[in-house]
Amino acid sequence: MRFAIFRYALSREDFQWTYPRLLVLDSVVIVTNQLLFYPFLYAGARMANDVKAIGSMGNWQFNGIVDVFRKTLKSDGIAGLYRGFNIRLAEFGMMGAVSAGLKPWKQHYSSLLQNNVFWRHMVEFGFGICANMAIYPLDTVNKRMMMTSGAVKYKSTRQAIAQIMKTEGLKSFYSGAGAEILSCAVYKGTVLLIIYVADVIRAAKEKNDYCSRSTMEGSLRQMTRH
Template structure:
């Protein structure tokens, strides 16, 4: 078979490999241009359990009723696992704006200080504040991506020009981000809703939270700014997706080459994914910062006039370094996500391999190999 073995290893079935033929998605090089899955929220959410080609009949994972649902559930689980890192990243990214608006008494002195102060003032469970909205946005974005990808895959053929394919991908991305953006907004506002002290006031800063939940975020925003308040910063978020997409296209040949070199090494593949994720994240991070800072002004008395005005004001009053506040925590989010995803995929692989090879009445064994080998290799 020109694309590879008919029955690749269990590890390959769980991890996306660029040289595997995903026939039911009718994947072609042209289809690479419509991977518009809302990179603003999903750039770290590559498939954990990938939908399988029909050619893999009899494989253990074929017993699953719907691998897509398993992938979506796994994404939600992993996003929840990394939620503490996500909240710290958002707090550090928006701290200058929160200080100027009077909602934060003093800046954080690094990632560990942010963790410590948040736990001390709000409790350890507060590290998951805003996670319901953010995790829902990630899972919803991926679900929309699956459907839109399947839709375009059934319609794009060789008669489509590259411009039409790119336009389809751009429309898919913009629509996806538009649909989940209110959830991203709500999660961002809740994550940045801090308490400065417990049941007391500290130097004029109230310990009472600004929002009492997702619905309260929407109610207060709609009351002051209307529906447009839920989409403040959308254009900058879309620009961030554009930068990530362009960089992805530029680095794709290198990524595919290195993926093939590390296809039998799950740890190496995870490290490779993490490096490329972080590259896109750092390149587009200033755009994400401006988008989040604009979100934070919705429902407030003082707002940025436009995206350009936000850029200019932040640069003039805070300097270039402000655009990269929280970038270190963002890298930790990516590393933690890949680590949890790798662990989860190995648990899946171990379970289904045990189900396929177990003896004693079909009861699975429990051996787990950290580095998966090709089928037939002892």
């Protein structure tokens, strides 16, 4: 939806889009998008972390996404569905700032390695990991805030950050970061594999086309001789 709105806005020739206007448009689109989809992210997080009450004989806390909405609205109201929403917006802001700061370096090294597909993707992977790790503590706080609805543990984002730092230490902000890096590595490896397979198929097709043309030209020469 975000990119569709951008394409529509930029296609309007009757309006001049300056950088500040594009920045405001981007911010409005992000906030609107998150207002619509954040409750579903919240419901997904609650269901992913749902456990049975007493071992295998207990019942699940939630029976589905509708049940998540119903119980959250009953206990916390509409605010419960948006717990951690402010830190989510901060994630987007920091990601934009970090990406803008790393962009010149990324473009520089990518241009130096433009003829080497593997190392160019490795550079992109490295810069992507740096950006993800910069905002990962905010993502951790966001997930913690999501999990407090129904039995409020943190009254605010500031209290959540302070309490996590005090009771668990700085390391806890990066809990699960290894899995995040591994998932990015698997994704990038899959992209490289697809590119490699596509290159092999294209090379084989070009070779077959060349052999077919050579065979046809040879047949035509023999026919002209006779």
